[in-house]
Amino acid sequence: MITIENGRVLYGENLDSMNANVLIQDQEIVEVSQNVRQGKVIDAKGCIVAPAFINSHIHLGDSVAMDMGDGKPINEIVKPPFGIKHQILAKTPPDLMSNSMRESIWEMLRTGTTTFVDFREGGLEGIDILNEASEGIPIRKVVLGRHDSFLKSTPNPVIEVIVEELLESCDGIAPSGLGEINDSVASVIIETCERMKKLSAIHVAEYEQVQRDSVNFTGMSEVQRALNAGFNLLVHLTAPIKNDLKLLADYGVSVVCCPRSNGALAVGIPPVKQMFDLGVNLLLGTDNLMFNSPNLLREMEYTLKVTRGYYREYFPPREILKMATVNAGKALKLNIGSLEEGRLADVVIVEQMSHDPILSIINRTESKNIKGLITEGKLVCIK
Ligand SMILES: [Zn+2]
Numbered sequence: 001m002i003t004i005e006n007g008r009v010l011y012g013e014n015l016d017s018m019n020a021n022v023l024i025q026d027q028e029i030v031e032v033s034q035n036v037r038q039g040k041v042i043d044a045k046g047c048i049v050a051p052a053f054i055n056s057h058i059h060l061g062d063s064v065a066m067d068m069g070d071g072k073p074i075n076e077i078v079k080p081p082f083g084i085k086h087q088i089l090a091k092t093p094p095d096l097m098s099n100s101m102r103e104s105i106w107e108m109l110r111t112g113t114t115t116f117v118d119f120r121e122g123g124l125e126g127i128d129i130l131n132e133a134s135e136g137i138p139i140r141k142v143v144l145g146r147h148d149s150f151l152k153s154t155p156n157p158v159i160e161v162i163v164e165e166l167l168e169s170c171d172g173i174a175p176s177g178l179g180e181i182n183d184s185v186a187s188v189i190i191e192t193c194e195r196m197k198k199l200s201a202i203h204v205a206e207y208e209q210v211q212r213d214s215v216n217f218t219g220m221s222e223v224q225r226a227l228n229a230g231f232n233l234l235v236h237l238t239a240p241i242k243n244d245l246k247l248l249a250d251y252g253v254s255v256v257c258c259p260r261s262n263g264a265l266a267v268g269i270p271p272v273k274q275m276f277d278l279g280v281n282l283l284l285g286t287d288n289l290m291f292n293s294p295n296l297l298r299e300m301e302y303t304l305k306v307t308r309g310y311y312r313e314y315f316p317p318r319e320i321l322k323m324a325t326v327n328a329g330k331a332l333k334l335n336i337g338s339l340e341e342g343r344l345a346d347v348v349i350v351e352q353m354s355h356d357p358i359l360s361i362i363n364r365t366e367s368k369n370i371k372g373l374i375t376e377g378k379l380v381c382i383k
Pocket of ligand 1: 057058059119203235287288
């Protein structure tokens with residue numbers, strides 16, 4: 001048993017600030033109250049006790065291509081199969097790839113992230129490289145695979161077999177975008193994921209051109225097509241058109257926003273406030289390691305301020321912290337993301353540097369201010 005005592009706890013799904021102790025038994029939080037105190041005691045005086053962060057979208061493989069391609073058009077950098085990123089990945093030896101991924105995984109732990117969702121290129125071999133890179137590191141990974149056959153005119157029964165094989169080794173499927181695969185491939189992917197109770201995700205409406213192409217070729221926006229196909233997680237939504245946002249809300253799917261990536265690629269700012277006002281469940285991801293560190297503290301601060309700047313009005317910081325915790329826990333159905341009885345104990349303990357604990361995390365926290373990290377009830381030694 002572990003008790004975290006004397007901290008300011010951000011409790012429950014609303015991240016309510018309260019002075020309390022947190023009792024952890026085995027993997028779970030079993031009590032949050034003022035007087036509980038059993039087992040090993042961690043003194044969190046002067047600290048905030050918050051749910052550990054969930055990075056809902058990352059491409060760890062791109063750790064080998066940091067800051068490459070800056071200034072080039074987005075399709076030249078990341079569009080499969082010939083983008084700069086894909087050329088670099090294709091010629092990187094697996095051991096080099098694995099080592100650089102491993103560094104990025106440790107960087108996530110150092111900045112308070114205990115769960116990440118990776119878009120994993122390279123089929124089964126790509127999944128193996130990530131498994132090797134993360135071996136022995138106390139982080140929870142949600143791996144979404146893909147296969148080059150999705151991009152070619154492969155018969156649907158063959159796609160189905162390939163998807164089944166991938167899903168034996170990973171948590172879901174994530175093709176790059178609807179510009180690269182046709183709608184019938186998307187349907188096979190979704191049907192197979194649903195049958196095997198796995199996740200499906202895809203980049204959607206990342207920039208205006210992909211939306212124009214989608215409408216020109218199919219008469220529908222990428223958002224409409226992704227919703228029709230039945231994907232669980234849509235990533236980006238930087239360039240919605242017509243009634244895309246209303247549709248999102250009607251379908252009740254979750255959207256992963258990656259504002260630093262969109263900023264780096266000069267494609268716009270995701271409509272965080274409009275989606276929030278419509279009731280869309282919003283998550284946060286650091287996206288491509290080429291442009292961004294995998295640091296959700298940085299992502300939260302950028303998201304808060306760019307959203308306020310874009311709309312020229314207040315946006316609540318609590319909702320930004322929820323994007324990196326509570327909302328992601330719900331979307332991924334992992335029993336994480338909030339500190340309350342019965343949840344898995346994924347906890348970050350950080351120094352409190354201002355009177356407002358949520359703004360203290362978003363505006364001021366660096367990795368040096370993280371005083372403790374717990375994953376599934378176990379204290380993590382951060383390298
Ligand atoms: Zn991405």
